[in-house]
Amino acid sequence: MLSMVSIRAMNLASIDLNLLVALEALLAERSVSRAARRLGLSQPATSHALGRLRELLGDPLLVRAGDRMEATPRALALEGPLATALTAVRAVVAPDAPFDPARSDRAFSLETIDYAAAVLLPPLMERLGREAPRVSLEVRTRTDDIDAQLARGALDLAIGLTSPDRPGLRQQPVLSDLFVCVLRRGHPALRRPLTLDRYCAQRHLLVTPTGRPGSLVDDLLAQSGRRRHVALRVPHFLLAPPLVARSDLVWTAPGSMAQAHAALLPLTLRPPPFDLGGFTLTLRWHERAEHDPGHRWLRELVAASAPAAGRRAAGRATARPPGG
């Protein structure tokens, strides 16, 4: 008989799933013969299955008590978890099992930078609350090795900059945006037009989610032989608006986020004094989830949550870091 230690170390591949189905029937019928009829097997075959289950689990599971079979405490403890597990397995293998958002209690996970979360989550959660009140969403930021986690199924979706195609991964543009310059209301630089010279003369705030040096703005300035002074680098977009509102720092920011915060804080927006173009964020997932009805439903919901202007521009703008 297998020891409990070896059972714990056992690979799932060594377990016949049909044994668990047999256990379900045995526990439901409390009779080997009736369980056999339920399973469509002969009584001896079901008795053998019970024998294998006894060896596998190290417990008699069902013991004869007169004219009936009594479940052992171990078997009784297994009944609930076994039903849950088999229900989940049946849902996995059910052909074209429809996804019902109104009744689903599925939990999804999403990796994104806080800028995209701030733009997408309010409309997304509004629709979730209305259409799928029991569905839950976990948003993570700065996850290590996102593609590997998507492949493992540890992560459902990731929103980030468009990246080169990789085997097994799918992506679609979800949000495009333009840059604007954000300054506090009453900033001295606002007294005259914000020329390139005046822009470069300011002290700047740079958001760098990755922590890597450089940015699209600094690269473009360098191409024209110019440079700016970055006085503050922060890792989160949401840190920037109040810092800009209470200082003379200039932040070259994603337009949709800047507009949202300009409605809440004393901020003024100006177009950049040089052509910055825009950037595109894409939704990324593993091909394993491509035809999963629930996953497809969430992807459509996320895409539909992008601001209308961003969706129209999606696919046109260049894929460059939003950090500015």
Added chain:
DNA sequence: ACAAGAAATAGAACTACCTC
């Protein structure tokens, strides 16, 4: 109380199928 029959479990032997 005892014997016979019915019903259920489980072992033995054999077969079919799959993998290496």
Added chain:
DNA sequence: GAGGTAGTTCTATTTCTTGT
């Protein structure tokens, strides 16, 4: 082809029910 696994049929054993 060998070995392993899980199915089958057949049969032994156990336990309960029923009739005498």
